[in-house]
Amino acid sequence: MPVLLQKIIPKLYGLYFNIFVWFLPNKIAHQAFEVFCTVRKGKVLPNQKQYLDDAKLDVINVAGHSIQLYNWPGEKETVLLVHGWESNAWRWHKLIEKLQKANYNIIAFDAPAHGYSTGKLLYVPLYAEALQAIILKYQPKTVVGHSVGGMTVLYNEHKHSNSCIKKIVTVGSPSEFHEILTHYKNLLGFSNKVMKVVEGYIYSKFGFTPKEFSSSKFVLANSKKGLLFHDRLDKITPYNASVDVHKHWKGSEFVSTEGFGHSMHQKEVNDKIIAFLEKQ
Structure with a gap:
């Protein structure tokens, strides 16, 4: 256009x-x-299809939507990955490679209206419904969210405070x-x-x-361990969002980068996530 x-x-x-x-x-x-x-992008692209098809696990029904789940099995604890706006589970493939090498059990899913999941609209309360259903079924110990996925994770934790979850990671997520x-x-x-x-x-x-509706308010009573990433030059979500969340979340660590962009697929980011998971 x-x-x-x-x-x-x-x-x-x-x-x-x-x-x-x-x-x-x-x-x-x-x-x-x-x-x-309204979601206009994020369906599975030809170069993503084989990778995701090979990992298909289950389809669950949430709020009238069919939600596609994926699994890359491992012997360690379960890590749940929550992608951002107009994306899908494939966006995690570089982190998944690191998690597989470390032998974690990995669950990911496509949000409503994204990837193989059905629907046309996405908003955080709907995303959180799908997330909570998956948490209850698979009992992850760590949840990692990118962009609006991170906002959804913090909102959902504020609502439910799931006892199975011990650690939360957000990457380039908005707050307000x-x-x-x-x-x-x-x-x-x-x-x-x-x-x-x-x-x-x-x-x-x-x-x-x-x-x-504010992530910096949602984390006030959050007692879980947190790791937040944000790039100073992020053009999609403002850097101050994660700064504010970190300020209000007592159990959080904040990693500031410059020049990594919004997606933050870099090795340094993924390595820090693995180190955070393995830290007692």
Whole structure:
């Protein structure tokens, strides 16, 4: 798609919402939320297919979605991997290689609307439902989340405080939902009225406001051991997100990098994750 169109289309969406919010506020709130949560990428690509097909474990049903799980077996404790937005379980292949060499039992899955899993939308409470079902079934001792996957892990731990989980790793994860929503507002050029009805819709659907949904608040009572990675030059999620989470999470360590980007597939990152898992 030409760059000009990429810039114009979001503004056309915004114009539509800004006009019709005056006549159909409830409908516009629902539609604006769905646009926000619509997944456009992340299905399994040809170069990923064989790798994932060989590791298929099970399909579980959660909230009307079929969730694809994968397993790379090992004799040590179970490590659960939770990918980010518009990605899938393949994004972990470099870390999986390290975990296999260290003989860990590895479980990964595709989020709703990603990889082989069904659906069109993804939002953290839905992602957390799938995550919790998998935690209950496979009892991992460590959970590793990238980007929104990390946010989901911390939200889910805040809700359930699973006794089986001893360690949590987040990589390039956001913290404040209201910051993500403000970015969405600016991208589409929403009016304040549209944002007000969207925030009202979120509260009626989930029981929290955007400002209440905060990883830095979720970890206040978290007694698990944590390891957080974030790159200073991350262009997708702000560096200060992990800084704030680390500040509020007493049991966490923080690894700051520069030039590793958002995905952070580097050997140094994966080596530190393995070292963190093996530390008593």
